[in-house]
Amino acid sequence: MFVRIPLLLRVPLIYLLIAANTLIRVSVLLLCALFKAMLPIRLLQQMLDGWIIGLAEAWIGFNSWMMDHMTTLQVHFREDAVLDPQGHYLVLSNHQSWVDILVLQKVFNKRIPFMRFFLKKELFWVPMLGLAWWALDFPFMQRHSKSQLQKRPELAGQDIAATRKACEKFLGKPVSIMIFPEGTRFTPHKHAQQQSPLAALLKPKSGGMAYALDAMGQGLHAILDVTLHYPHGIPGMADLIADRIKHVHVDVRLRPIPDALRAGDYENDRAFRAQFQQWMNGLWQDKQQILDGFSRS
Template sequence: MLHFLPAPLRGLLASLLLALNTLICCWPLFAVALLKLLLPIAPIQRALRFVMHGIAEFWIGTNKFWMKLVGQTHWDVEELSGFDKQHSYLVTSNHQSWVDILVLQYLLNRRMPLLKFFLKQELIWVPVIGLCWWALEFPFMKRFSKEYLAKHPEKRGQDLATTRKACERYKTNPVSVFNFLEGTRLSPAKHAQQQSPFKHLLKPKAGGIAFVLDAMGEQLHSLVNVTIHYPQGNPGFWDLLCGRVNQVVVRFEELQIPAEFIGGNYDQDEAYRLQFQQWVNQLWLDKDAQLEALKQRYPAKPA
């Protein structure tokens, strides 16, 4: 609606609306989170989680409003159906930009349980929003380098313990556990550094979702595999705020999780680990082919 305004002015307006939305929503969220800490009674905590998720969904809904206000994004979406809020899902996607998160929230809000992202531990210090993620029980992961683990072997398996602890909380309420399998955003430098065998993707890291299946596999209804393509090139967050994301192409695919992967031990069972990695690698081969087809169908356009 405000596309006639200069892009920087739209960006400023969207930034103010995002900040105001966050500040308005954080206080009731913090109040309910404090109440949940003070009342460690399972039925009450389940009810309070429902209230907190409602606050988060309101925040996302308001973000959708300013995204529509400042931009004229054309959404080309397929297979966004069949989900509900009574089941738990494991969700994954390719990762190209911070905009991916807003895209996923825009499309999936109130269609399935609130997405719970795996976050780097450092993000808990992001002003206001870091505490919101903590209150909403997003799992914070501390990643160690191979060199660090060689010197401190006692830290091995800490991510698994963190994942299991988070998933234990999710067993009382339906949840959508989200994990970017690539672990980081795609860039030409990272692609070259990895010597990735995929044309449009980084190598997938199977351990994260393997730990989720180990901890709560029987609770998960299905895997939702998402593929995102930006025909005009990967946008930055400022591009989104300025309403310069003209087209977003998204494909959803709901897959049954193979029964043999439920409750397996990824850390200690080498045969299971190899089989699981082959399954994930095939998912990524299919996604790479799908992205190639999307790039052919929707060629790059100038911003």
């Protein structure tokens, strides 16, 4: 019904609803987080944690409702496993657009534990959303560049320690940690600059995943390997709101986490790092084959 509204009216209505949904949900969420910080009573904090996650899931649910009823986007979804809302997952995906996050949230909302992303420390200062991510226990990371690490090798240890500390609160609880191993969105320029051997993917970076496995130990039980494909070209967020995206394909495969990748020293053991990178490259080669299959269909 809503897609019959002329785009000239529908687009500003979508923006208004997004703003209202974010303002209302995040305001209540932050109020719950404030009570949680002020009242250090374990049972009360656990109850408030449930409310905070519920508000976030409701925020995602409303965004997904708008995608279903105010755009003509069709999400073509296939998976090879039964998902568990009480599971312990590491979610990996290729990264093409900011739309990816909304699609992933739509596919997984309430079907697996609420997804947390590793965020750059600077994103804490994004108005409202930075505080919301903090209240939702998103891990904020201070990652150092290669040049910084070459000058001060001790900073590598600080990165690992910070990751472990950020993940401590997830141990023993249902959790989904989301990582984009490519580290950035795909563009033809970045692809050419990297000289990636894969036609539709950037080279995967294994450091973030290695840190997550090191920090979580046995707290993560499986990998959800996600491949996203937009058959009519990579869209922007404005394309979603203006109803210019008609289809997205989502392939989800449940993969075991090899025991050999849980216990190595990624920073200091060259053989282990090479083994980890080889395993990641294998995953990405499989992902390219999936994308090739989408392109042929």
